[in-house]
Amino acid sequence: MLQRIRVAAVALAVGAGALALAPAASAAAGAKAPVISDVDISPGPPIVVFDNPVTATFSFTTKDAGKAELQLKAPGDVSVGTPVALTPSPHGSETKWTGTKSFDAKDAGKWSFLAIAHGDKDESSTRGTFEVRKALDTKIVDFDATPDLVSKGDLIRVSGRLLANGQGYGGQSVTITFREKGTDAFRHVTTATTRDSGWFATKVRADATGWWRAEFAGNKFARSSVSDTDRVDVRFRNRDSRIVGFDAYPEPVNKGDRLTFTGVLQASGWDPLPGERVSIFFKAGGSDRWEYVTSDVTGRNGRFLATATAVESGWWRAVFRGDHGVNGSVSDADWVTVNQPTPPPAAKSDSRLIKFNAYPEPVKRGHYLRFKGKLQIDDAGTWEGYGAKVRLYFKPKGSTHWQYVKTVWSTDSGKLYTKVKAWKSGTWKMVFRGDADFYGDTSRTDYVSVKR
Incomplete structure (x- = not known):
């Protein structure tokens, strides 16, 4: 707060004594009253003391003042305070006054200051408070x-x-x-x-x-x-595994004929898992018990292939018991009907897979790709629809190997429809492997681009 003190027979009592300010001599005509600015403190309050003392700089500006003084009063100090030596820097009618004071941890508390500007006939002052703090531990x-x-x-x-x-x-x-x-x-x-x-x-x-x-x-x-x-x-967490594309074929099969079992063993990622033993189990229709039949060791592409003699109708599945760092897994089960031997059948007839189409083209990655087609057989010179198991295969762009994807059944009228999610560009086809009455056939191929 800026205030002016007119020095006209004013007395200030301090303690038991008193300081008298005598009337000033007549000032020169036209003398101006001094003006004083607020006091600037750097670093700005609160002044925080860590391990070493902190030197604070106090500065203020006066105008039309011949001299100035600055007093600092410590917390709890009842005296008029301690004067601070000031250094003046004149700039025309204005003067900047600067002084410093060092504070350490024992100085923590609320301080007050009083700055006074002395003119020819008047005095002006400004006062205020600031805080010194000890750094928090x-x-x-x-x-x-x-x-x-x-x-x-x-x-x-x-x-x-x-x-x-x-x-x-x-x-x-x-x-x-x-x-x-x-x-x-x-x-x-x-x-x-x-x-x-x-x-x-x-x-x-x-x-x-x-x-x-x-x-x-x-x-x-x-x-x-x-x-x-x-x-x-x-x-390290054990990696999960899975068996994909498990297939037992041909279907149906005559008793005593050989069945073939294929699939791919993968570890989480899903990368091929080579050098691991996969066992083939069988459960007869109407039974609750799975029985071990045969096994094979996966190749570098994770694929296994095993064979066994068909004895009766039932379910087949592949089992990986796990290994160090890899959890075991079980494939989906595949039903195979086993027929009793019959007299040699008449010559087989032809079949054909027509109107195969994969759509939409192109397809967005992760979206469903749909497939349709029609399976027909030659019945005495007439092509008729036929209900049977047809397999869907995929060959990724740049690859020379076809990959089994899934098996679908055609309707009695021969119509085929299924869908899968698309992840890579490549070529698709459907395959009918044939059965006891009809030769197999392969559809035309259809290339589909997958866009991100």
Whole structure:
């Protein structure tokens, strides 16, 4: 607040004594009253003291003043205060006055100041207060990373509490860091913000065994701090597996003939899983018991192929019992009808797969691609629709190998329809392998582009 004090027989009592200000001598005609600005303090209050004293600079400007003074009063000080030496910097009718004062931790509290500008006949003053603070001591307590044992890629919860001078310190950013076993340095992972109570918590993904901790970098008012470390052990999760494209054929089959079993074993990814044994099991119609029949070891493309003699109708499936680091899996079951031997049939007739079409073209990746066609057989010179099992195959762009996709049944009128999701560009076809009465046939091929 800016105020002027006219020096006209004014007395200021201090303690037991008194300071009298005598009337000033007559000023020269036209003398101007001094003007004083607000006091600027740098660094701006509050002045926070960490380990070393902090020197604050006080400055103000006067106009039409011959001299100036600055007094600082410490917390609880009942005296008039301590004068601060000022250095003037004249600029025309204005003068900038600058002084410094050093503060340390013992000076914490609310200070007051009084700045006075002395003119030829008047005085002007401004006063105010500022605060000196001791830096807050912080501590991160109750830090915890849980659970202590997880599988690779699992989420863990890290939590703790940030205290400042023993109280919860809210609204502060805490960094979560991690040091992997076998290394020396902690690396930044994520950050969390403390609640009003000082508590913080967040979830992070654990990919390796090592130590977790929380770090507070400090701020203008508080010191930095680091929590204790907490170790989390990470074990490698077993990969899942699956058997795709399992097929038992031919269907139907005569008793005593050979059945062939094919499929592909894959591990999560889904990459081929070579060098693993896949067993073939059979469950007769009306039975609840699966019985082991034969097995094969997968090749480099994960494919297996086994054969067995057809004895009776029933279900077939492939079983992978798992291996070190890989979980086991079971294929879908495939029913095969076994017919009793009959006299040699008459010569087989031809069949044909016509009107095969894959659409839409092109198709967006991950959207359904639809297929239609028609299966017909030659019945005494007339082509008629035929209901039978037809297989859908796919050859990716750039590949020379056809991949089995799925099996569909044609209606009694021979119509075929199915759909699958499209992931890669390539060529499609349908195959009827034939049966006891009719030769097999392959449809025309249809190339479909897959767009992202």
